[in-house]
Amino acid sequence: MSNERPEVKPKSFQERMEINVWALVIMLAIVLSIGGIVEIVPLFVMDKTMEHNQAPEILWQRKEGQTLANWRPGDGIRPYTALELAGREIYIKEGCYTCHSQMIRPFRDEKERYGHYSLASESMYDHPFQWGSKRTGPDLARVGGKYSDEWHRRHLRAPRSVVPESIMPNYPWLKDNLLTMDIERRMRAMQTLGVPYIDADIVGAQAQIENKTEEDALVAYMQVLGTMAHLDESKVYRE
Ligand code: HEC
Structure with a gap:
C-alpha cells in the first residue's frame, strides 16, 4: 500500500494553460480579441443605432x-x-x-x-x-x-x-x-x-x-x- 504511487489525474485544459505561460499568452490574446471585436464593431454602425435616425x-x-x-x-x-x-x-x-x-x-x-x-x-x-x-x-x-x-x-x-x-x-x-x-x-x-x-x-x-x-x-x-x-x-x- 505504502509503495503505491498516488494516481495522477490528467490535467485539465485550464491547468495546462496555467502552467505554460506562452500558451496562456496566446489564449489570452485570442479571448481578448474576441471581446474587443464584440465591443468595437458596433461603434462602426453607431449612426444607425442612434434612435433619432429612425x-x-x-x-x-x-x-x-x-x-x-x-x-x-x-x-x-x-x-x-x-x-x-x-x-x-x-x-x-x-x-x-x-x-x-x-x-x-x-x-x-x-x-x-x-x-x-x-x-x-x-x-x-x-x-x-x-x-x-x-x-x-x-x-x-x-x-x-x-x-x-x-x-x-x-x-x-x-x-x-x-x-x-x-x-x-x-x-x-x-x-x-x-x-x-x-x-x-x-x-x-x-x-x-x-x-x-x-x-x-x-x-x-x-x-x-x-x-x-x-x-x-x-x-x-x-x-x-x-x-x-x-x-x-x-x-x-x-x-
Ligand atoms: C452617498 C450617495 C449620494 C450622493 C453622493 C448623492 N446622492 Fe442623491 N440620493 C441618494 C439617495 C440614497 C437618495 C434617495 C433618498 C433621498 O431622496 O434623499 C437620493 C436622492 C436624490 C434625488 C431624488 C431622486 C428621486 O427620484 O426621488 C435627487 C434629485 C438627488 N438625489 C440628487 C443628487 C445630487 C444633485 C447630488 C450631488 C450634488 C447627489 N444626489 C448626491 C444618495 C446620494
Whole structure:
C-alpha cells in the first residue's frame, strides 16, 4: 500500500494553460480579441443605432434664426442652456454620479419606477455622459419635473428634511457659492465636440449665469433631465 504511487489525474485544459505561460499568452490574446471585436464593431454602425435616425422628431428641429430661448419643453432633445450646462459641471464636480445613474434600462421594473427607458440619442450632447455605474440613490435620467424647484433646494441643503430615511449627504454650500466658471468657453468646447450650439446661443451666455448660485444651476439641470423629448410609449425606438 505504502509503495503505491498516488494516481495522477490528467490535467485539465485550464491547468495546462496555467502552467505554460506562452500558451496562456496566446489564449489570452485570442479571448481578448474576441471581446474587443464584440465591443468595437458596433461603434462602426453607431449612426444607425442612434434612435433619432429612425425618429428624427425626438431631436429639436431648430429653425433658421432660433436660439435655445425659442425651445419649449417637449420640442425635442437640444443642447443644454448655459445655466443647465453649469449645473451639469457642478453635478460632476460634486460627484453626484458616484451614487446616481442616468440610464434607465429597458426592463419592466425600471420602466415602472423611472419611466421610458433611456435612449442613446438622449445623451448624445453629454460630454462626458453621466450614465454612471452605481445606484446608491435612484436613477436621475427622468427626474426633471418630478419635484418642485423648492423641493430640490431643500433636498440638496438637507436631504433628511424631506426624505427622513435618506443617506444622501448635505450640500449646504451650493446655495452660497456664486458661479464663477467661464461658461462661454465651455460651450465653445462642447461645440468642438459636435454639440450643435450656434453662435447666438453662446454670445452673451455668461450673462445668463451671472449672480446665479451653484444650487440654482444644479436645480435647473435636475429639472431638464429626461424632459426634452416627448417619447411615445407605444413606439419602439430600436431596430
Ligand atoms: C452617498 C450617495 C449620494 C450622493 C453622493 C448623492 N446622492 Fe442623491 N440620493 C441618494 C439617495 C440614497 C437618495 C434617495 C433618498 C433621498 O431622496 O434623499 C437620493 C436622492 C436624490 C434625488 C431624488 C431622486 C428621486 O427620484 O426621488 C435627487 C434629485 C438627488 N438625489 C440628487 C443628487 C445630487 C444633485 C447630488 C450631488 C450634488 C447627489 N444626489 C448626491 C444618495 C446620494
